[in-house]
Amino acid sequence: MDEVDDGGRPSPCVLEEFVADPRSARHSPTAPRPDLSTSRVGLTDATCCLGWERELDRQEDGVLLENKNAVIYGGGGSVGGAVARAFAREGAKVFLVGRSLAALDKVADEITAAGGVAEKGGGIDVSFNAISHGDVHGAPLVQMPFEDFARPIMTAMRAQFLTARAAARHMVKRGSGVIMAITATTARMTIPNVGGTGVTFDAIESLCRQWGCELGPLGIRVVWLQTTGLPEAIDDSGNLFPNYGTGKAMTREEIIDWMQEKTMLNRLTSLAEVGSVAAFMASDQASAMTAVAANITCGSVPTR
């Protein structure tokens, strides 16, 4: 009953209902689009959920996630979308949860265009949480209201805890499953003027370790990705970015350059790399990985 006051966030009962009858949440290129308004679940009142399955036109041994059902929170965002496309490419049935139907539709159309079709789903094999956290950057902590500092931490803790718990309760019954998250180098590089972002990412990683040690004996793995800033997801509206200790506000090109200089490969991570690595980590080929990150930071933060 502790979910009662969670204010519309995904609770086990809602999620399991969704898993038990996901038809209304999925569509097919040849079928009329389902009434998606009936399947809205998730983080806020406006959260929507869509589901796809990639048409298995490849050999069975050529895909990593055949017969896997994956739910992706934040599926309408850059990262969630990239993960969704990669999961679908590797044979998974993908369910998207997000706040904006339009954003989910865009990802859905891309997957459909690439051969995805609707199909009735079973349980959840993979839960990937890629939601954003409402971070506030650009001011030092000493000038920041507590609420601006704390918001991303609490948003992340709530979302990561509740979606992982919902997935875990389901996965425990089957004795298998993979729970996933994503963090960025903001935490590991200790950069000024990022407000609560560094703490948020460190807290997400810590929570993944905690879930990992408790769920490991039950057959459930918990893994996450560590990325650099993702150029394809960086605002290109022409707005300036904070100085992050560099002494001056930066244009999009300048901030990308600044981040690239901190890598060994002299470039940043692509969304395609996020997707491919996420798919591998979710697959049985990574079955010896739990409580660990896949570090895809182009060498920004070497493993120690």
Add this chain to the structure above:
Amino acid sequence: MDEVDDGGRPSPCVLEEFVADPRSARHSPTAPRPDLSTSRVGLTDATCCLGWERELDRQEDGVLLENKNAVIYGGGGSVGGAVARAFAREGAKVFLVGRSLAALDKVADEITAAGGVAEKGGGIDVSFNAISHGDVHGAPLVQMPFEDFARPIMTAMRAQFLTARAAARHMVKRGSGVIMAITATTARMTIPNVGGTGVTFDAIESLCRQWGCELGPLGIRVVWLQTTGLPEAIDDSGNLFPNYGTGKAMTREEIIDWMQEKTMLNRLTSLAEVGSVAAFMASDQASAMTAVAANITCGSVPTR
């Protein structure tokens, strides 16, 4: 104005007021005890504040914290008390902030008995936050209400952020100061059934790194202690402790044995060690340390 809704927690104005006129908050063995009710500031309505200064009967070069003013949040607890005693022994004027006047009084009496006298203070040189966080142990996350998981994280983030920000705003003006915290091996050893404790400690360490990188150029250091469980602070009421993955509830002796086995020195950290190391880290002898921990875990978690 962001402090307006912080509900009685230490805000810069309250703390600076306290610093500017701390007389009412301190007492002397030879003077009548001040009316402490007038100096209640801090984390809750019941929070109290006391101040002492050690009588400098040693040679000047024999003490680490001469002429330093230190405020200790959670000063009535085991850790806060140990730190207070060590700081006073090393020559600091010590101000205690806590929720229980009786607990503060006990520490105050010990310090007084050891030679501490009241004296008018100046600014803050050291801020040490050792408050407790209301952790809930003993159940796996999968059975835990979100609120029980989140409480210690939010309690710690709020207290650490606000007390550090208050101290930092004061220290920035003088271009020096040391902000301190304490964590335990619960985080680094990834133990099941500790609820949000591991995440809390990792978040505290992450926040210290963030403060460290932002305040370093301003001359302010941020350091923390990493301890094992502290036998002197472990409940000896006869209650059983959770199993922490060991398969059965543990008596006080069993849990101490279980923790000792995880160390290299086959023993746990003492409060005296906490105090001595805290005093050293707070002193100018540790002036090259910031954004780092003093690891006093008896070898439980080697430096990597």
Add this chain to the structure above:
Amino acid sequence: MDEVDDGGRPSPCVLEEFVADPRSARHSPTAPRPDLSTSRVGLTDATCCLGWERELDRQEDGVLLENKNAVIYGGGGSVGGAVARAFAREGAKVFLVGRSLAALDKVADEITAAGGVAEKGGGIDVSFNAISHGDVHGAPLVQMPFEDFARPIMTAMRAQFLTARAAARHMVKRGSGVIMAITATTARMTIPNVGGTGVTFDAIESLCRQWGCELGPLGIRVVWLQTTGLPEAIDDSGNLFPNYGTGKAMTREEIIDWMQEKTMLNRLTSLAEVGSVAAFMASDQASAMTAVAANITCGSVPTR
């Protein structure tokens, strides 16, 4: 000319010769077996080299290492063999280097039976060093001769440095390539009575970071695997194992149990997992990974 006194270890000239004309080192199920004695290169006088290519009977997009040439040092051992099989399965041409022709032959026959055929190779795309280091376990350092402690460190440093340098000199010309190594939890768990093994693994990881930061700007990635003990590679001759601080010598079953208890998944890593993860790390799908490990320790050492 610094290779002159390296006593038969792989030097750039020898390796490049081998790369330029590897025909004699490979064989086909339909062709007479080549005279392998002519292709002996490597770590000692007895080192042998064999090469294979997997028959590409799968779709191009179904394999990770199509058109890649991989050289595996220690290819006759458990790990090297597992990596070789996985690389071949994913479409790579595999070259094995080791000290025992019989051991290489065994791996070669397995690959051949699975469809591998001989083919003329080009340059090196992947270099994987999985040689053993002559570790001495079972005595504390305080009783250990320096030579026994130092042997694995020096063996590893020499082999890892020289094979990586040889590969790097070749890969620099093409602006791409992946250099790989493997370590075990012996280092990260800080276990007594392992002699120089922990230092050896830490030094290998450190060297990988060093190579990574120097070769990253040149397009070459350097990655490694971190495993638990590998049951399939553990001596099953009935000999007892050292006590490793447990107080008594252990049978094979006891040592496996002891290692399993330290994991979250309650099991150890399999050779198949080593192979699959190695193949992924070597592939372009892991193109954002350098100076990092794939941690496949079943949760023994969570990412921090």
Add this chain to the structure above:
Amino acid sequence: MDEVDDGGRPSPCVLEEFVADPRSARHSPTAPRPDLSTSRVGLTDATCCLGWERELDRQEDGVLLENKNAVIYGGGGSVGGAVARAFAREGAKVFLVGRSLAALDKVADEITAAGGVAEKGGGIDVSFNAISHGDVHGAPLVQMPFEDFARPIMTAMRAQFLTARAAARHMVKRGSGVIMAITATTARMTIPNVGGTGVTFDAIESLCRQWGCELGPLGIRVVWLQTTGLPEAIDDSGNLFPNYGTGKAMTREEIIDWMQEKTMLNRLTSLAEVGSVAAFMASDQASAMTAVAANITCGSVPTR
């Protein structure tokens, strides 16, 4: 008997002899200088050994290392000298081991001028190894002869292993003691063109962990310091320094600036800080520290 071929390096027998009768190795301002040629022990034929004790003119509780005997390898160098002065200031009897009598004499004179007197010593309480390793910087690994890469690693492993083993064998009998080393950020910051230096420091830290886990149950602690580059120890002969990936050779001022930019405190560690922290780590006040570093890198590498 494994020491037989160690070529003059400190072996247990030589060191214990030195400990048993250190008179000839120490001198007093009021006594004739002893014949130091009889006390030459150590790393090479030219290694010398001197011993001092600080005159205890301070109160007993004002010093950290009263009645402690400390041997410092590399005592004639910048770091060893700073440690020696700090140890002596804190009341320890200090024995210096080094390769150059002139360098030892300089440190000895400084200690004497500050009040040190000769006295007969007992066993060893602290062993600090601060020798240099013959690193070669300025070229990428891909162009470096193996010997240049391996020399510092082997020099460090041999010296750290043999001096620690000698001290440990002695300390085991008394059930107490502290073994110490020092590393620099070269390892943790993963800088190009440092040859084997990064690996050397990582290997030293790994060896300290190994010693720590084996010696902890016997009452012996093993700790080390992590520093930035030390300006007072940087060559001021006007020679240029390597580019370390910066694109051009650097003057002394440029290399100091470049290192300072990587710290949070915008400055580098001083020798006085090295000495003070070393003295604290060696003292009983740090009795809960083993297998850990004191990170005095001015915030270059935050604790994670």
